[in-house]
Amino acid sequence: MSSKSFLKCIGCGAEYDSYPIRTVCNKCGSLLQYTYLYEEIGKSFEGAGFWRYASLLPPVSKESIVSLGEGGTPLRRAKNLSKKLGVKNLFLKDETMNPTNSFRDRAATLMISNALDLGYKKVICASNGNLGASIAAYSANAGIKSTIIVPKRVDLGKLAQMHIYDAEIIQKGEIVDEAIIEAEKLVNGNYQATPELNPLTLEAQKTISLEIFEQYGVPDWLLVPTGSGSTAYSLWKGFQELRALDLIKKEPRIVIVQPVSCAPITEAYKGNKDIVAVKKPETxxxxxxxxxxxxxxxxxxxxxxxxxxxxxxxDEQTLEAERLLAKSEGIFVEPASATAIASLQTLLSQGEISESETVVCLLTATGLKAPYVLEALAKDRLDSRRETLGLRARGWDISTKLKILRLLDLGDSYGYEIWKATDKKISIQAVYQHLEDMERKNLVQSFTKERRRYFTITEKGKRVLQALEELIVLL
Ligand SMILES: [Zn+2]
Structure with missing residues (x-):
């Protein structure tokens, strides 16, 4: 396949053909990066959605493209929120509108198309949520098997997506860093779709910038929620490529936004030093x-x-921002996305961003993926209303029972596994007490399999779970 791009090693500078796509340098093992022959690429784009930008993407044959209608997401002018925050031109790049409701569908369409193109039957992906859900969905559509390696701390809604799209799910480590190492070990000739190990992620995500350019032009500021740093870098790369194509004269100023208790990039930036891994990350x-x-x-x-x-x-400011965005604009995002709004408040109050400048906040994924946040948001109110409901008086520990019911709603499980899923904040004996209490009330039933006592949620349990979830939202 002829291509208008080649791969260049970020470590030693070695160059490779871009097709078939490879991920790491044979010579030094560093990641490879795409470079395009801009003078050979046209300045206009054709078609709709993500694949409109095929000329600026790594080559995939047309018949291998796996698409669920990703990309082409709206850039919304935030009329109400901009008044509340005191900034004239605020836009929201609403990636919740993608097929699995996160921006990661862009990476999934490119990687799964690539996997299909190269004849792979199975993909491996370490993810702390959104990408795992995307990869599982696109693999299902392509008829490819997917194995997703997730850490213990993963949003329940994302896990539910992986389950329903029939991915094989392997749990490894507390946070995603450990899952990535496991994905490297497990790849064994299958397609590696872990973003930290596959440069296609960077290429896919830059299409967000190409869309912002076509929808608005170049904003003064672009605020990017940041974990691994891949999104911030790819957005920057997108605007640089537009400049290389002579379509723009300047790029936006990129703002990396991280949670206070997990901010390795921000700490390196502020201290003007190298990035150091966070010892006890929390958010x-x-x-x-x-x-x-x-x-x-x-x-x-x-x-x-x-x-x-x-x-x-x-985090407190982030959760407040999540609420503010939802009630001002009718857009419900996950906490990660809300960090962008929270940071805008701070940057405006510090005078770093002025009210006349144009700001784009990247909204990465929907809030429905992170239902524990509903719990967190409603917790204060729930605590004060528990007495009224008489639930506390009857010895109900709602949060643990709710957690157990939610878990069993996803599938049968046994005591030890349930205990692990409660973050081990209570004793395993306490977990059994909750289970026995709920069995007496016919919310769960137990049965023996392979000499283990398993628990399953009953119809009544499902009704109670649903009612509790509604209560939490309504109270
Ligand atoms: Zn190299």
Missing amino acids: RALALLVANPAYGKLALQAVRESNGTSIAVP
Whole structure:
């Protein structure tokens, strides 16, 4: 296949043909990066959605393209929110509108098309959520098997997506960093779709910038929720390619946004030092829970070259921003996305961004993927209303029972596994007490399989679970 691109090693500079696509350098093992022959690429794009930008993407044969209608997401003018925040031109790049409701569908369409093109029957992907859901969906559509390696801390909605799309799910480690190492070990001749190990992710995600350019032009600022750093860097790369095509004269200033208690890139930026892995990473924005960001260096480069900045915001501010966005604009995002809105408040109050400048916030994924956030948001109110409901008086520990019911709703399980899923915050005996209590109330039933006592959720249990979920939202 003729191609207008080639691969260049980010370590030693060695060059390779771009087709068939390879991921790492034979000579030094570093990641390879796409470089395009811009003078041979046209300045206009054809078609709709993600594949409109095929001329600026790694080559995939047309008949191998696996698409669910990703990309082409709206750039919404935030009329109400901009008034509340005191900025004139605020736009939201709404990636919740993608087929599995996150921006990662862009990476999935490109990687799964590539896998199909190269004749792979199975893909491996380590993910802390959104990409796992995307890869599982696109693999299902392509008739390819998928194995997703997830850490313990993963949003329940994303896990549910992986289950329903019939991925094989392997749990490894507390956070995604450990899952990535496992994915490297398990690949065994199958297609590697882990973003930290496959440069196609960077290529796919840059289409967000190409769309922003076509929808608006070049904003002054682009605020990017950041975990591994791949998104911030690819957005920067997208605008640089538009400049290489002579379509724009300047790039936006890139802002990296991280949660305060997991901000390795921001700390490196502020201290003007190398990136150091976070020892005890913690945040409710699970999509950003990355201790050692694989693309951190490249993301920092994007910030420095664009004269942008890197900022950290506390979780409380993020959850407030999530609510503010939802009630102002009718858009419900996951906490990771809300960090962008939270950081805008801070940057405006510090005078870093002025009210007359144009700002685009990247909204990465829907809030429906992270139902524990509903719990967190409603918790205060739930605590005060519990007495009224008489639930506390009857000795109901709602949060644990709810967790157990949610888990069993996804499939049968046994005591030890259930205990692990409760983050081991209570004793295993307490978990059994909850299970026995719920069995007496006919919310769960137990049975023996392979000498283990398994639990299954009953119809009544399902009704109670649904009612509780509704209560949490309504209270
Ligand atoms: Zn190399």
